[in-house]
Each structure stands twice: as C-alpha cells, then as structure tokens.
Amino acid sequence: MTSKTRIIKELKECSPTNGSGVHAEPNNSSDVFNLTGVITGGTETPYEGGVWYIEIKIPEGYPFEPPKMRFITKIWHPNISSVTGAICLDILKDQWSPALTIKTALLSLQALLCAAEPDDPQDAVVAKMYKEDPDLFAKTAKEWTAKHADPNVNEGKIRNLMEMGFEREAVEKVLKEVGWEEDKAVEKLLGGM
C-alpha cells in the first residue's frame, strides 16, 4: 500500500467538518503531499479565538517518517519560532510513530498551545519571557493572536484585497501562503500577474 492511499484516507477524516477543531486540506487537489492544516486556539488561553494555518509537507517515507509541519501564521509560543514558525514537538521528530496520523499530529499541536514546554524551547526569547514574566507573555501572545490569527481581521484583509480587484479565491490562497501579511500578499498577487 502506498502512502498516497493512506493520505487520501487520512484527508477524509481531516475534512473541515469533522468537528475536532483541526482540519487539513491539500493546497492543490492533485497533490496530496502538500497540505495546509488549520488549528484553533483553546478557550481560556491567550490563543482563544485565533485560527492558525500550518504548512504540512508529507515526506516520501511517510508514514514511517513524520510529516514536516510549520506555522505559517505567526504565533507567540515558547515551542514555536516567532520568526520561522518552526515547531519543537517530540512526536514530529524522534517520537513519531507510523500509527500516528496528520490529524493526531494537529491535535497534539493544539494541545501544545494549551500546555507549553518552556524547558524544551524553540524560541529562547519567548521561553525566557514565559518563565520570567508570565503576565507579559500572556499579553504578548494575546496581541499576536489578535494581530495575526483573528479570523475577523483576516476577513477584513481578504476584503481589502478584493477591493483591489482580485478574486476571493486567489486572495485567500495567497494570504494563507504568506501568513496573512497583507503587504506581502499584495506583492505576490501583483508579481504573479
């Protein structure tokens, strides 16, 4: 059985309507090896109300090798790089098991947002703040959520760009790719024309 068959099966249980708070879709319907995942922030956390897009690349050795994941949407979290979006999570590295799935990995990411592990940090600056000044950390994380991951703000960005004469579908796609940064999206949209 090829990994492709398994991924197609996995994508069925990752559909946006599965009700688990996470989902994943291929960027391009003919290519099941490049996906975009979506997770939402847990209630009563600084991430409440936020929606994060995650780049998922399925390696050739999947499912014996872990999927490669990275946050596209910016996030302020000790185990996620505030610059590159790289994730430090054991099951995406040596603790990966072929019995895990894209969905379980996304659920683990969601759990990571609720329970950070500052002793195994990806972003030293964030981790230091998390340990030494939890209040400032919570405040910053909240600000970043509002600035980068708020779906309403994102909707506003979509509309802004649509006003410039682009199709909604194209705008959404580009915005997701650039982590919802409006000026970068403009650049990309104009450059692609």
Added chain:
Amino acid sequence: MSDSEDDYVYDYSDASSDEGDEMKTSPQQAKSPQEGDSDDEDRKPAAKKSMDIRGEVGVKTPSSKNANANPNAPPAHGSGRKSYDHSPTGSDYLSPAKNPDGLKLMEAEQVREEMHSLVCEITDMLGISEAVATVLMRMHKWNKEALLNAYMNDSNATLSKAGVLSKVQGEGGGATSGSGTGNTCNICCDDDFASDEMYAMSCGHSFCRDCWRGFLHSKVGDGPSCIYATCPAAGCPEVITEVEVSDVSKDVLPKFSTYQLRSYVNLNKLARWCPGAGCTKVASSKTGFGNIKCDCGNEFCIRCGLEPHSPVTCPDLAKWEEKCQNESETANWILANTKKCPKCFTRIEKNQGCNHMVCQQCKFEFCWICLAAWNEHGASTGGYYKCNKFASEGDNPNDQSDAAKAKRELDRYLHYYQRFHAHGQAQKFAKKQLAQTEQRMVQLQDGNSDTSWIDVQFLKTATEQLIECRRVLKYTYTFAYYLEDKDGIKERFEHHQEMLEKFTERLSELSEMDLEKMDRTDVVNMTRVVDKFVKNILKYVDEGMDID
C-alpha cells in the same frame, strides 16, 4: 656514521643525565653495522609487525599525568620499559608476536562470538531469551555486574526500562491469533487482513506484515540507532530485536546484526573499531590504553581512535584539535600558510621548497621558521634548528591589558601551531616518499649484483622511522603548548625536542640522498639513533619528566 653524530649522542647524554645510560650505548651500536645486517635479515614481516605493536605499547602508554587520573589504567610501565632494551643488536625487535599489554586485533567474527558468549551467560543465569539478554546487556553497557545488580534489585523495573517487559512476561508475539479476517492495520489503515497477514510483538500491537517490513526498512535505513527502535504503536516502549527482524524482514537482518555488533564495540571502553577505511577489525586492550597497528596498515590510539599521538594525552589532543578547528578557516589558512616578510611586511605564501626564503619584494633573505635573517643561521652560530623555542620578543610581558594578553596568547598558539603544522606536512611528505621507496630499493638492488632484497630493506625502515619521528615531533608541539612550565621542565623538554628535530632532519637528508651517494651504514645507524632517541623522549615524558 660520522664522528660528529656520535658526538651529538654523547653531548646529549652528558647534558641530560636521566637518559645518559641508554644513550651511551648508541656509539657502540654505531660501530656494529654487521650485526645490524643480520637483524635485518631475520626481520621477517611477521616479526616486524610484532615489533610495531610491542614497540608502540611500551612507548606510548599515557603520560604519568594521565595515569594518575586513571588508577586502574596502565600497569604498562613495567612491561613498557622492557621494550627499551638497548642491547646493540636490537634484539627487542625479534621477540615472538605477543602483546604484553593484552593488546590484540580481532576479526569481526571473533568479536561476534565474544558478544554471543556474554549473552549466553546471561541467558543461562536469568532464564531469558538471547534477544532479551542482548537488549539488557546493551542497556547496561555490557557490564554484567551492573545488569545483575539492577536485575536482582528490581527485575520488573529493569525489564521495563529496557523495553522488554512484555517479551519476558507476555504471551509471545508472532502471527496474531484473532479472528480469521477483517483485521485492521493502524499504519496503512486497511481493514481486511487475514490473521496470518498480521504480526505483533508480545506487547500485542499488531500491524500488517507489509507495514512491519516498511517500518523496519525505514528504521534500519536510519542507521545505527535502529537497534533502539520500539514498537510502531505510538508510545509503546517494547524494543525491537533480531527476533522480530528475522520474523518479518529477513533481508535487513544482516544490517541489523551488524549495528548490534557495532554498538557492542562502541560501548566497550576497552575496544575500538579500526578507523581504517573499509577495515572491519577490532582492537582491544586490557587497559583501554595503547596504540596498535592494524593488519590494514592503519595505526591508532585505542582510547581515542586518532593516530598515535604520544607524548600528548588524548584529552589534550582533543582540546588542541578543537582549538585548531575553532580558529576560523580563513585566518587559519593565512596563519598556517603565509607569513610576513620581517623586513617589508609583505604576506608571503610558501608553497614549496626549503626554509631559506628570499622576499620577492625587498630581496631580504630569512628563515621561514623563525623569520630571522638567513645569514644568522648555520652550524657556526648555534645551528639552524635553534628556532623551536617560543619567546614573545618585542612585547612587554608586564603589559596586563586584555588586548596584550590576547595577543600574547594568540602568538603563543600560533608558535606551536605553525610547528605542529610544519611537521604534519613533513609527515605527509614522508608518507609519499615511502610509496616511492620500493622503486628506489629496486634501483639500489639492480645497481649491485651482490645485493639481496633484504640488504635494501634499510631504506624502507629509515623512511618508516622518519614518518614516526615527524608524527612524534608534531605532537611534541601540542604537548609543549599544554605543558606547564615549572622548575625549567619546559626548557629541558624543548632541548630534547630540538635534538630530535636535528636528528630527524639528518635522517631525512640521508634517506633522500641520491642512491649513488648514499651510504648504507650511515642511514642504518642514523635510523637506530633516532629510533632510540624517540623512545627515550617518550619514556622521559611517560615517567613524569623527573630528572632524579
């Protein structure tokens, strides 16, 4: 051998009473070239090899500094001294192949047997399978006592920590006995497998055989860490052993077993794989110390795997290597390969030739090593090789500012590094020379119909000795860099070093000479003198550099 060389030897022994007795035998030796010849004849390849190993063992036990740190380390001193047998015939070279320090070379197969017999002991004692015993032993670094202690203390904890609990207590794995069809594999997510298509370890997590095979291929493909692989089920600690590999994917079993064997040697402090390319032999010693020459020709230190490096200790060498690597590549290259003309300060790269430099800019003639004017060099003025002592001239040693200290430290490092590097290059050159020696030997033999092949062996011996000298000289600079100077120890060490440099250059000159001009007796004698000298220096360091 000329008188002047004999004089060197005498000078030296007079100057340093600690080694006087041994050195005084050298002139005698020089006067018995005939005896030397018969030695050469008897020196069959096998005997030669044993000499290499024995000679090395005696000489290269760690310096006493190190020995103090390792109380159970070398009982080597006694046996080590034996190889300084300074009888003029050099009979120490002819002893039968035995290793006084328990140094030995083993084939991978022998090591496998050794590992297996250890495993069998545990199997018998604890009544467990060989696979489980292997995992347990590995977890305890192949220390039987440590394993038995832990096991007697809390057998369940020991088994579960090693990831073999259910293998010992469970029902055993294999094909799962569940209902005939409709089994689901959690890896490929197919759900219509017959029970004999499924496989599980004793932990009970079953997957289809295809996925097991894919899983094991992927793990073994990841390399040596595959021996620590656990059940594919997330979070299950059950360790995979050769039993599962053999059940599911026999094709990767040889690789898996090789990795197990490799880890057996790597975890064993008394043994080391020969680092030679493609060589599969294992060297082991009773003490964990010593140098050994493998049958593949590679020579290495059992403790750190690098080329033999007496008189430097392994930790000091590691520090040195790291230091040399840390200096940035470009700076390193510039410092190692270029120098400023002492007169006009133009950067000069020396890419070939001797140490007599002529600056292309200002035509100033100087010595590449010490950068002093060339006309100050020569036998009449204290000798060309009087350039191995480091003195931070021109600097005010009382300047305690950080910048001045840093500069002094950098200068000091560069002083030692330059010489270390120069001898390293010379060693490489001598190795190349060795490759051409055989040709020269043929020429030499052809030139005289009375000469046998054994008669020309001296040329090879001389070149091998030259390589050895360059190597030792190289590491004497690392050693000196870390040598604390008290009671004039450093000065004395540098005196010996200088003498060795002088002898080495003589030997280099003699052995590279045109064949018509070459004097066999000179070369043979110089080889012997240098050989003894190297051994004496190393012994001197080994014994803590005491003069008493």
